[in-house]
Amino acid sequence: MSKKIIVAGLGHGGIAVAALLSQQGYDVTVYEKKKEGTLGYDWTDIFDPSALGIAGMGMPPKDKFEYKEDMTFFPPSEKKSLQQHVPLDKREIKMERSDIYAHFIENAINSGVKIKYDCEVKGPIMLGNRVVGIHTSEGDFFGDLIIDACGMNSPVRLNLPDSLGIEKEVGRKERITIYRAFFNKASDCEVPAKFKVMLYAGGVMGISWVASEDEHTDLLMGRFEDFDINDVEKFAEYLREKNPRLGKEVIRGGQFVEIPVRHTLAVMVADGYAAIGDSAFMPVPLIGSGIANALKASRILADTIIADETDSFSAESLWNYQVKYYKALGSNLAPLECVKYLLFNLTPEEVDYCFETGILTDENITMSADFGKMSDLFKIDIKDLTNKAVYLCKKPELLKKIGKVGVSMAKVVTACASIPQKWDSQHVASWAKTYTNAFKQ
Numbered sequence: 157m158s159k160k161i162i163v164a165g166l167g168h169g170g171i172a173v174a175a176l177l178s179q180q181g182y183d184v185t186v187y188e189k190k191k192e193g194t195l196g197y198d199w200t201d202i203f204d205p206s207a208l209g210i211a212g213m214g215m216p217p218k219d220k221f222e223y224k225e226d227m228t229f230f231p232p233s234e235k236k237s238l239q240q241h242v243p244l245d246k247r248e249i250k251m252e253r254s255d256i257y258a259h260f261i262e263n264a265i266n267s268g269v270k271i272k273y274d275c276e277v278k279g280p281i282m283l284g285n286r287v288v289g290i291h292t293s294e295g296d297f298f299g300d301l302i303i304d305a306c307g308m309n310s311p312v313r314l315n316l317p318d319s320l321g322i323e324k325e326v327g328r329k330e331r332i333t334i335y336r337a338f339f340n341k342a343s344d345c346e347v348p349a350k351f352k353v354m355l356y357a358g359g360v361m362g363i364s365w366v367a368s369e370d371e372h373t374d375l376l377m378g379r380f381e382d383f384d385i386n387d388v389e390k391f392a393e394y395l396r397e398k399n400p401r402l403g404k405e406v407i408r409g410g411q412f413v414e415i416p417v418r419h420t421l422a423v424m425v426a427d428g429y430a431a432i433g434d435s436a437f438m439p440v441p442l443i444g445s446g447i448a449n450a451l452k453a454s455r456i457l458a459d460t461i462i463a464d465e466t467d468s469f470s471a472e473s474l475w476n477y478q479v480k481y482y483k484a485l486g487s488n489l490a491p492l493e494c495v496k497y498l499l500f501n502l503t504p505e506e507v508d509y510c511f512e513t514g515i516l517t518d519e520n521i522t523m524s525a526d527f528g529k530m531s532d533l534f535k536i537d538i539k540d541l542t543n544k545a546v547y548l549c550k551k552p553e554l555l556k557k558i559g560k561v562g563v564s565m566a567k568v569v570t571a572c573a574s575i576p577q578k579w580d581s582q583h584v585a586s587w588a589k590t591y592t593n594a595f596k597q
């Protein structure tokens with residue numbers, strides 16, 4: 157009899173791994189709390205299309221996506237901007253989230269995956285230390301493996317016993333609150349930067365963008381603190397002074413949502429359990445892009461499961477998924493959390509200074525389009541470093557902050573490199589502690 161796999165939540169990684177496993181003869185059912193046809197948000201998303209091939213999917217139809225514009229980054233003063241120059245073959249694609257889901261779901265259904273909509277997962281069913289099923293609004297369901305794709309606040313992860321050593325809480329600085337809406341176009345005036353990304357706009361710690369599209373203006377506000385619609389309105393009013401195309405009427409979106417921007421789980425597997433996507437905190441810890449990472453992880457998880465001929469779905473066999481994930485993705489992502497903490501510690505004036513003196517360059521900003529290279533921001537290039545050093549030495553406080561980040565990045569890189577290659581519960585617990593401590597400020 158084929159082994160039964162339960163996917164909790166129709167997250168991007170979950171639906172992709174469901175398809176890959178179903179193609180190999182596993183009996184896979186996804187349980188999703190939303191109703192059929194209501195998934196996603198009313199806006200577009202950007203992701204690396206190469207991840208589709210990795211997850212065994214083709215490109216979506218040509219009329220369903222376009223290539224993303226290069227972004228232009230602005231510091232609080234907006235006196236100097238920096239421009240991405242992403243080569244054509246490295247460009248991400250922009251797609252409606254509902255079309256992304258439609259593409260993924262079609263692939264899963266064609267692969268034999270069963271999807272049960274309108275079924276809320278409440279938590280895991282445990283037998284000793286093994287996860288053997290899920291409690292849902294429609295009753296209990298049992299499986300040989302539970303793949304947790306329920307997102308950042310997954311009730312499966314949150315209700316696992318502490319003895320499994322899987323982290324639950326997400327600190328305030330580890331999640332970014334986003335407000336996003338498409339506003340009407342208030343003017344036809346030409347804009348110098350079509351996709352404008354602003355750091356600390358209005359002196360507020362956070363990241364925001366104003367993207368001028370043909371028919372509307374896309375506003376995104378991201379902050380590491382709670383904010384409400386009054387703050388959005390005040391901020392939008394402030395932005396309208398420099399962005400006259402930003403109208404006052406919300407035509408799409410207009411929601412607050414949260415994304416985890418922290419290091420991936422130190423332990424993301426247990427007997428009968430594996431987390432993927434936002435439930436395992438896989439988005440880039442600086443900017444929150446998680447779709448491509450979840451897709452890439454789906455291939456690693458599927459390959460690990462298929463390679464385990466014993467079908468034990470034990471922590472020991474699933475640990476290979478975690479090791480390979482860290483090698484391919486996690487170790488590159490983790491140091492970016494240190495860059496995030498640097499941004500927290502900089503003053504708006506220091507951000508302006510980095511832009512205006514060339515401490516940050518177009519090249520650095522272009523690297524930000526490829527997270528795998530973002531840690532290159534802090535790699536040593538003697539000529540570049542000499543230029544930067546001249547300006548950094550004039551600002552000892554800034555130099556100290558950057559130096560501190562360099563030290564914590566080194567700690568994080570060392571911790572990632574020492575991940576145990578084989579499962580041993582004590583060894584893994586001790587590594588998880590070292591890895592987690594490396595991020596402590």
Ligand SMILES: Cc1cc2nc3c(=O)[nH]c(=O)nc-3n(C[C@H](O)[C@H](O)[C@H](O)COP(=O)(O)OP(=O)(O)OC[C@H]3O[C@@H](n4cnc5c(N)ncnc54)[C@H](O)[C@@H]3O)c2cc1C
Nearest residue numbers: 165166167168189201202277306307413433434445446447
């Ligand atoms: C505003 C915003 C913009 C973003 N923009 C981008 C972008 O441009 N590019 C990019 O790569 N990433 C982007 N992301 C991040 C991206 O959405 C996620 O990283 C990615 O979707 C992977 O998350 P996930 O699929 O694992 O989880 P989620 O997207 O959180 O999906 C979880 C699924 O589980 C379901 N679920 C949750 N709880 C339960 C339950 N109790 N029972 C049953 N089902 C449940 C949910 O309904 C949902 O379908 C953005 C996120 C947000 C919030």
